[in-house]
Amino acid sequence: MTRDHDAPEREAQDDEQARRALADGGTDDAAAGADDVALDPWGSSTVTDYRKLFEEFGIGEFDDVLSQTPNPHHLMRRGVIFGHRDYEPVADALRAGEDAAVLSGFMPTGDPHIGHKLVFDEIIWHQEQGADAYALIADLEAHSARGMTWAEIDEHARDYLLSLLALGFDPEAGELYRQSDNRELQDLAFELGSKANFSEFQGIYGFDGETNVSHMQSVVTQMADILYPQLEEPKPTVIPVGPDQDPHVRFARDLAARMRFFGVTEAYASFELTDAERALVGAVYDARDQYADEPERPRCEEAGAWLAEADQPTLDELGVVVDDGVRESTVEKLENGGMEPLRPRVRFLDLNATDEAFEGLLEAIPGEKRRYDEHVDAFDLEGDEAEELARDVELDHGGYGFVPPSSVYHRFMTGLTGGKMSSSIPASHISLLDDPEEGYDKVRAATTGGRDTAEKQRELGGEADECPVYELYAYLLAGDDDEFAKEVYDECVNGERLCGGCKEQAAELMREFLEDHQAKRAEVEELLEDLDISLESPRRGVAPGDD
Numbered sequence: 001m002t003r004d005h006d007a008p009e010r011e012a013q014d015d016e017q018a019r020r021a022l023a024d025g026g027t028d029d030a031a032a033g034a035d036d037v038a039l040d041p042w043g044s045s046t047v048t049d050y051r052k053l054f055e056e057f058g059i060g061e062f063d064d065v066l067s068q069t070p071n072p073h074h075l076m077r078r079g080v081i082f083g084h085r086d087y088e089p090v091a092d093a094l095r096a097g098e099d100a101a102v103l104s105g106f107m108p109t110g111d112p113h114i115g116h117k118l119v120f121d122e123i124i125w126h127q128e129q130g131a132d133a134y135a136l137i138a139d140l141e142a143h144s145a146r147g148m149t150w151a152e153i154d155e156h157a158r159d160y161l162l163s164l165l166a167l168g169f170d171p172e173a174g175e176l177y178r179q180s181d182n183r184e185l186q187d188l189a190f191e192l193g194s195k196a197n198f199s200e201f202q203g204i205y206g207f208d209g210e211t212n213v214s215h216m217q218s219v220v221t222q223m224a225d226i227l228y229p230q231l232e233e234p235k236p237t238v239i240p241v242g243p244d245q246d247p248h249v250r251f252a253r254d255l256a257a258r259m260r261f262f263g264v265t266e267a268y269a270s271f272e273l274t275d276a277e278r279a280l281v282g283a284v285y286d287a288r289d290q291y292a293d294e295p296e297r298p299r300c301e302e303a304g305a306w307l308a309e310a311d312q313p314t315l316d317e318l319g320v321v322v323d324d325g326v327r328e329s330t331v332e333k334l335e336n337g338g339m340e341p342l343r344p345r346v347r348f349l350d351l352n353a354t355d356e357a358f359e360g361l362l363e364a365i366p367g368e369k370r371r372y373d374e375h376v377d378a379f380d381l382e383g384d385e386a387e388e389l390a391r392d393v394e395l396d397h398g399g400y401g402f403v404p405p406s407s408v409y410h411r412f413m414t415g416l417t418g419g420k421m422s423s424s425i426p427a428s429h430i431s432l433l434d435d436p437e438e439g440y441d442k443v444r445a446a447t448t449g450g451r452d453t454a455e456k457q458r459e460l461g462g463e464a465d466e467c468p469v470y471e472l473y474a475y476l477l478a479g480d481d482d483e484f485a486k487e488v489y490d491e492c493v494n495g496e497r498l499c500g501g502c503k504e505q506a507a508e509l510m511r512e513f514l515e516d517h518q519a520k521r522a523e524v525e526e527l528l529e530d531l532d533i534s535l536e537s538p539r540r541g542v543a544p545g546d547d
Contacts, residue, residue, distance in 0.1 A: 102126035108156030133174035300337025
């Protein structure tokens with residue numbers, strides 16, 4: 001929830017508690033049993049402790065970029081969008097009115113439900129903030145990974161597209177496509193495939209000798225989806241997904257880097273360093289007054305000798321934590337460098353550059369530079385300037401110049417019957433196609449976070465943090481009204497709101513939402529028919545066997 005600065009301090013603390021509870025995925029007790037977090041793009045497991053994702057997978061807390069995000073969506077404000085990977089470039093571009101893009105896809109294996117609406121809303125919000133918006137039907141994935149027939153895919157694809165349009169996606173300002181119909185996408189996937197190998201599919205996705213080849217091909221197609229918004233020009237691009245899709249994002253970021261003509265790093269001498277060694281050498285360079293005969297021109301061998309003899313308190317003062325192996329390898333490289341001066345510089349590594357592009361880079365680098373067999377060192381450029389120059393040269397010589405894609409992660413909605421919301425369990429979710437009365441009935445029958453009796457509820461308060469019905473308010477039913485969502489939360493945990501009345505109110509709001517949404521779906525049917533996207537696939541074939 002947003003914090004009300006005019007409210008009493010306790011109210012502000014309650015507000016933060018509600019938002020944090022959503023972001024952390026429940027109480028500490030619920031999270032305590034989550035020893036392992038597995039991210040499986042095709043599995044059905046839930047993420048019990050979202051906080052583990054920050055530590056184990058390097059996902060950042062969205063709180064850290066919330067203040068940089070213009071007009072943040074209520075899913076961001078309430079902690080439903082809890083994490084991100086490198087979202088800052090997207091937020092900066094949106095705030096400055098510069099080019100940015102958003103893309104997400106939908107695997108048409110069943111009816112779109114209110115869990116999918118989270119992603120619909122995220123795409124539409126980014127479009128409203130000025131980003132180029134892309135939404136795709138992942139029909140190749142549905143066929144290869146889930147065994148859906150093309151007739152089934154066609155039926156569900158149409159329903160996803162209608163709901164997306166009904167919720168406000170502007171097709172004139174965005175792009176809709178099917179994987180199977182997009183020739184540019186498939187050409188890009190072919191090129192990306194040349195940078196991937198089977199061992200990565202094994203390590204990332206657990207593929208083995210029984211995995212069908214089409215499934216592996218669909219993964220490369222998804223990598224192409226993620227980079228597709230940058231085909232015309234590089235730009236910050238965000239992929240809104242659940243955390244189970246993070247393996248795809250990480251793999252796409254790796255492939256984007258492998259497609260670049262040049263890599264840009266810091267360097268201090270002519271020899272190569274690993275990332276850990278480079279950080280250590282940078283700290284040793286900063287400490288040059290302690291060992292160099294000429295601090296303005298420290299030598300590699302004297303830096304290596306000093307590092308070899310440095311005690312632990314001295315290393316602690318450097319502000320870098322390294323293991324003994326990194327220290328030993330760094331000392332060896334520095335000593336082998338002899339009398340070569342340590343000089344900070346920017347290094348351009350030749351990754352995939354053509355001869356013409358490499359020569360073009362040499363010509364474009366201003367000031368002092370040195371050419372080696374596989375890299376060029378520049379002494380008068382800063383890191384950001386070097387990145388921009390490398391990308392410009394690449395684009396001038398036919399490269400892609402991809403910007404690493406970003407991502408934001410939202411919590412999974414809890415099923416109305418408890419556990420994960422699942423399309424295969426009708427009672428657990430509300431389809432966007434459900435009859436409004438059926439939606440009303442499902443909410444009325446939902447599990448709650450209430451106490452055993454009304455007396456205990458009034459005495460102890462309800463457990464809104466563990467209540468699927470409260471999630472409906474926070475994710476959907478309260479809309480953009482933070483005060484209403486906070487009111488429901490506070491009344492619940494303070495014992496003022498009983499489950500019967502709360503579910504009745506939620507059920508009525510759900511009925512109204514479904515009535516409104518389905519009326520809008522009917523209004524955009526003609527619009528969908530006029531769009532340049534195939535609603536019936538000409539493909540033939542049986543669904544592949546289980547992997």
